[in-house]
Amino acid sequence: xxxxxxxxxxxxxxxxxxxxxxxxxxxxxxxxxxxxxxxxxxxxxxxxxxxxxxxxxxxxxxxxxxxxxxxxxxxxxxxxxxxxxxxxxxxxxxxxxxxxxxxxxxxxxxxx
Amino acid sequence: xxxxxxxxxxxxxxxxxxxxxxxxxxxxxxxxxxxxxxxxxxxxxxxxxxxxxxxxxxxxxxxxxxxxxxxxxxxxxxxxxxxxxxxxxxxxxxxxxxxxxxxxxxxxxxxxxx
Numbered sequence: 001x002x003x004x005x006x007x008x009x010x011x012x013x014x015x016x017x018x019x020x021x022x023x024x025x026x027x028x029x030x031x032x033x034x035x036x037x038x039x040x041x042x043x044x045x046x047x048x049x050x051x052x053x054x055x056x057x058x059x060x061x062x063x064x065x066x067x068x069x070x071x072x073x074x075x076x077x078x079x080x081x082x083x084x085x086x087x088x089x090x091x092x093x094x095x096x097x098x099x100x101x102x103x104x105x106x107x108x109x110x111x112x
Numbered sequence: 113x114x115x116x117x118x119x120x121x122x123x124x125x126x127x128x129x130x131x132x133x134x135x136x137x138x139x140x141x142x143x144x145x146x147x148x149x150x151x152x153x154x155x156x157x158x159x160x161x162x163x164x165x166x167x168x169x170x171x172x173x174x175x176x177x178x179x180x181x182x183x184x185x186x187x188x189x190x191x192x193x194x195x196x197x198x199x200x201x202x203x204x205x206x207x208x209x210x211x212x213x214x215x216x217x218x219x220x221x222x223x224x225x226x
Contacts, residue, residue: 034214043118043205043219044156090155092215099146100207100215104155 002027004093006103013081014111021076021106023091033074034092034100035065044090050074061085086110114140114210118218125196125225133191133221135206141186142208146215147179150203162189196225 036044048059094100148156168181180192
Protein backbone atom coordinates (compact mmCIF):
# COMPACT_ATOMS: atom_id res chain seq x y z
CA UNK A 1 0.00 0.00 0.00
CA UNK A 2 1.13 3.52 -0.71
CA UNK A 3 1.77 5.62 2.35
CA UNK A 4 3.79 8.45 3.78
CA UNK A 5 5.04 8.57 7.35
CA UNK A 6 6.20 11.65 9.18
CA UNK A 7 7.40 10.24 12.51
CA UNK A 8 7.65 13.58 14.28
CA UNK A 9 4.33 15.20 15.12
CA UNK A 10 5.86 18.23 16.78
CA UNK A 11 9.40 19.63 16.72
CA UNK A 12 10.74 22.60 18.63
CA UNK A 13 14.00 24.29 17.73
CA UNK A 14 15.77 27.50 18.64
CA UNK A 15 16.12 30.19 16.05
CA UNK A 16 19.39 29.76 14.19
CA UNK A 17 19.59 26.05 14.87
CA UNK A 18 19.61 23.45 12.12
CA UNK A 19 16.49 21.49 11.26
CA UNK A 20 15.70 18.11 9.82
CA UNK A 21 12.15 16.87 9.29
CA UNK A 22 11.79 13.20 8.54
CA UNK A 23 9.69 11.62 5.83
CA UNK A 24 9.48 7.96 4.87
CA UNK A 25 7.36 6.59 2.10
CA UNK A 26 6.04 3.35 0.74
CA UNK A 27 5.40 3.42 -2.96
CA UNK A 28 5.39 0.75 -5.62
CA UNK A 29 6.94 2.70 -8.46
CA UNK A 30 9.39 5.53 -8.82
CA UNK A 31 7.96 8.17 -6.54
CA UNK A 32 7.45 11.84 -7.10
CA UNK A 33 8.11 13.49 -3.76
CA UNK A 34 7.03 16.84 -2.40
CA UNK A 35 7.38 18.98 0.69
CA UNK A 36 4.72 21.59 1.44
CA UNK A 37 4.44 24.18 4.19
CA UNK A 38 1.19 25.44 5.65
CA UNK A 39 0.77 28.48 7.87
CA UNK A 40 -2.32 28.59 10.12
CA UNK A 41 -5.51 29.10 8.14
CA UNK A 42 -3.68 29.06 4.85
CA UNK A 43 -3.31 26.75 1.89
CA UNK A 44 -0.21 24.77 1.09
CA UNK A 45 2.92 26.25 -0.43
CA UNK A 46 5.34 24.04 -2.31
CA UNK A 47 8.83 24.09 -0.81
CA UNK A 48 10.45 21.64 -3.19
CA UNK A 49 9.88 18.54 -5.24
CA UNK A 50 11.82 15.57 -6.53
CA UNK A 51 10.97 13.94 -9.81
CA UNK A 52 14.31 12.53 -10.99
CA UNK A 53 17.98 13.35 -11.33
CA UNK A 54 20.09 14.80 -8.55
CA UNK A 55 18.91 13.34 -5.27
CA UNK A 56 19.66 16.53 -3.35
CA UNK A 57 16.94 19.02 -4.15
CA UNK A 58 17.06 22.71 -3.39
CA UNK A 59 13.87 24.55 -2.59
CA UNK A 60 12.61 27.94 -1.58
CA UNK A 61 13.33 29.70 1.72
CA UNK A 62 16.67 27.93 2.10
CA UNK A 63 15.22 24.43 2.41
CA UNK A 64 16.67 21.33 0.83
CA UNK A 65 15.75 17.67 0.81
CA UNK A 66 17.60 14.50 -0.04
CA UNK A 67 16.01 11.50 -1.70
CA UNK A 68 17.45 8.23 -0.44
CA UNK A 69 15.96 5.33 -2.30
CA UNK A 70 17.65 2.70 -0.13
CA UNK A 71 16.02 4.17 2.97
CA UNK A 72 12.75 5.20 1.29
CA UNK A 73 13.26 8.62 2.77
CA UNK A 74 12.97 12.22 1.69
CA UNK A 75 14.04 14.29 4.68
CA UNK A 76 13.74 18.07 4.69
CA UNK A 77 16.62 20.15 6.03
CA UNK A 78 17.51 23.74 6.73
CA UNK A 79 20.88 24.82 8.16
CA UNK A 80 19.56 27.79 10.14
CA UNK A 81 15.93 28.17 11.12
CA UNK A 82 14.18 31.53 11.24
CA UNK A 83 11.21 32.36 13.46
CA UNK A 84 9.10 32.77 10.32
CA UNK A 85 9.62 29.07 9.53
CA UNK A 86 7.21 28.10 12.29
CA UNK A 87 4.40 26.27 10.50
CA UNK A 88 3.07 22.83 9.60
CA UNK A 89 5.10 20.81 7.14
CA UNK A 90 3.69 18.07 4.97
CA UNK A 91 5.52 15.46 2.96
CA UNK A 92 3.65 13.98 0.01
CA UNK A 93 4.22 11.27 -2.57
CA UNK A 94 2.50 10.55 -5.84
CA UNK A 95 2.75 9.84 -9.49
CA UNK A 96 2.87 12.70 -11.94
CA UNK A 97 -0.64 12.07 -13.14
CA UNK A 98 -2.75 11.35 -10.08
CA UNK A 99 -3.56 12.32 -6.55
CA UNK A 100 -1.03 12.95 -3.85
CA UNK A 101 -0.73 10.98 -0.64
CA UNK A 102 0.08 13.16 2.32
CA UNK A 103 1.84 12.44 5.56
CA UNK A 104 0.25 13.48 8.82
CA UNK A 105 2.39 16.58 9.07
CA UNK A 106 5.02 17.93 11.45
CA UNK A 107 4.37 21.07 13.42
CA UNK A 108 7.50 23.19 13.77
CA UNK A 109 7.81 25.60 16.64
CA UNK A 110 10.70 28.06 16.75
CA UNK A 111 11.90 29.70 19.94
CA UNK A 112 13.86 32.95 19.89
CA UNK B 113 4.53 30.19 -11.39
CA UNK B 114 1.15 28.52 -11.33
CA UNK B 115 -1.54 30.21 -9.27
CA UNK B 116 -4.75 28.73 -7.95
CA UNK B 117 -7.38 31.06 -6.55
CA UNK B 118 -9.92 29.71 -4.07
CA UNK B 119 -12.99 31.68 -3.02
CA UNK B 120 -14.33 32.43 -0.51
CA UNK B 121 -11.57 32.21 2.06
CA UNK B 122 -14.11 31.82 4.82
CA UNK B 123 -17.85 31.41 5.03
CA UNK B 124 -20.44 31.04 7.78
CA UNK B 125 -23.77 29.51 6.90
CA UNK B 126 -26.88 28.29 8.64
CA UNK B 127 -27.54 24.61 9.04
CA UNK B 128 -29.56 23.25 6.12
CA UNK B 129 -28.30 25.72 3.55
CA UNK B 130 -25.86 25.05 0.72
CA UNK B 131 -22.46 26.62 0.18
CA UNK B 132 -20.44 26.81 -3.03
CA UNK B 133 -16.65 27.04 -3.07
CA UNK B 134 -14.79 27.99 -6.24
CA UNK B 135 -11.35 26.95 -7.33
CA UNK B 136 -9.76 28.66 -10.34
CA UNK B 137 -6.45 28.10 -12.07
CA UNK B 138 -5.41 31.61 -13.08
CA UNK B 139 -2.55 31.12 -15.49
CA UNK B 140 -2.81 27.55 -16.66
CA UNK B 141 -5.40 25.04 -17.72
CA UNK B 142 -6.16 22.31 -15.25
CA UNK B 143 -7.80 19.21 -16.62
CA UNK B 144 -7.70 17.73 -13.15
CA UNK B 145 -8.39 19.36 -9.83
CA UNK B 146 -8.52 17.84 -6.37
CA UNK B 147 -10.63 18.68 -3.35
CA UNK B 148 -9.33 18.08 0.15
CA UNK B 149 -10.76 18.44 3.60
CA UNK B 150 -8.62 19.21 6.61
CA UNK B 151 -9.67 18.91 10.23
CA UNK B 152 -7.87 20.99 12.86
CA UNK B 153 -4.29 19.91 13.39
CA UNK B 154 -4.67 17.02 10.98
CA UNK B 155 -3.47 16.19 7.51
CA UNK B 156 -5.33 16.65 4.27
CA UNK B 157 -7.95 14.11 3.36
CA UNK B 158 -8.65 13.75 -0.33
CA UNK B 159 -12.37 13.99 -1.00
CA UNK B 160 -12.57 13.75 -4.76
CA UNK B 161 -10.77 14.14 -8.04
CA UNK B 162 -12.45 16.50 -10.46
CA UNK B 163 -11.94 16.02 -14.19
CA UNK B 164 -12.97 18.64 -16.69
CA UNK B 165 -16.07 17.63 -18.59
CA UNK B 166 -16.73 14.44 -16.67
CA UNK B 167 -18.04 13.27 -13.34
CA UNK B 168 -15.85 13.57 -10.31
CA UNK B 169 -14.28 10.52 -8.72
CA UNK B 170 -15.03 10.38 -5.03
CA UNK B 171 -12.92 8.73 -2.37
CA UNK B 172 -14.41 5.98 -0.29
CA UNK B 173 -16.68 7.28 2.42
CA UNK B 174 -17.30 10.68 0.81
CA UNK B 175 -20.96 11.33 0.03
CA UNK B 176 -21.22 12.48 -3.56
CA UNK B 177 -24.74 13.80 -3.05
CA UNK B 178 -23.52 15.84 -0.12
CA UNK B 179 -20.44 17.25 -1.79
CA UNK B 180 -21.29 18.18 -5.35
CA UNK B 181 -18.34 18.83 -7.62
CA UNK B 182 -18.54 20.50 -10.99
CA UNK B 183 -15.62 21.01 -13.36
CA UNK B 184 -17.22 22.70 -16.31
CA UNK B 185 -14.15 24.41 -17.71
CA UNK B 186 -10.40 23.96 -17.78
CA UNK B 187 -9.93 26.71 -15.23
CA UNK B 188 -12.80 26.30 -12.79
CA UNK B 189 -13.98 23.62 -10.42
CA UNK B 190 -16.64 24.13 -7.77
CA UNK B 191 -17.48 22.24 -4.61
CA UNK B 192 -21.00 22.65 -3.25
CA UNK B 193 -21.72 21.47 0.26
CA UNK B 194 -25.43 20.73 0.21
CA UNK B 195 -27.71 20.89 3.23
CA UNK B 196 -24.75 21.75 5.40
CA UNK B 197 -24.63 20.67 9.03
CA UNK B 198 -22.26 21.60 11.84
CA UNK B 199 -20.24 18.43 11.27
CA UNK B 200 -19.42 19.72 7.78
CA UNK B 201 -17.52 22.60 9.34
CA UNK B 202 -13.94 22.23 8.22
CA UNK B 203 -11.14 23.66 6.12
CA UNK B 204 -11.52 22.80 2.44
CA UNK B 205 -8.59 23.09 0.05
CA UNK B 206 -8.46 22.63 -3.70
CA UNK B 207 -5.48 21.72 -5.81
CA UNK B 208 -4.84 21.83 -9.52
CA UNK B 209 -2.28 19.86 -11.42
CA UNK B 210 -0.01 21.91 -13.64
CA UNK B 211 2.17 20.01 -16.10
CA UNK B 212 5.18 22.19 -15.36
CA UNK B 213 4.95 22.76 -11.62
CA UNK B 214 3.13 19.76 -10.34
CA UNK B 215 0.39 20.40 -7.83
CA UNK B 216 -0.62 23.94 -6.85
CA UNK B 217 -2.94 24.53 -3.93
CA UNK B 218 -5.53 27.17 -3.26
CA UNK B 219 -5.45 29.15 -0.04
CA UNK B 220 -8.33 27.18 1.42
CA UNK B 221 -11.86 27.92 2.60
CA UNK B 222 -12.88 27.74 6.22
CA UNK B 223 -16.51 26.70 6.44
CA UNK B 224 -18.43 27.16 9.67
CA UNK B 225 -21.98 25.85 9.85
CA UNK B 226 -24.07 27.24 12.69
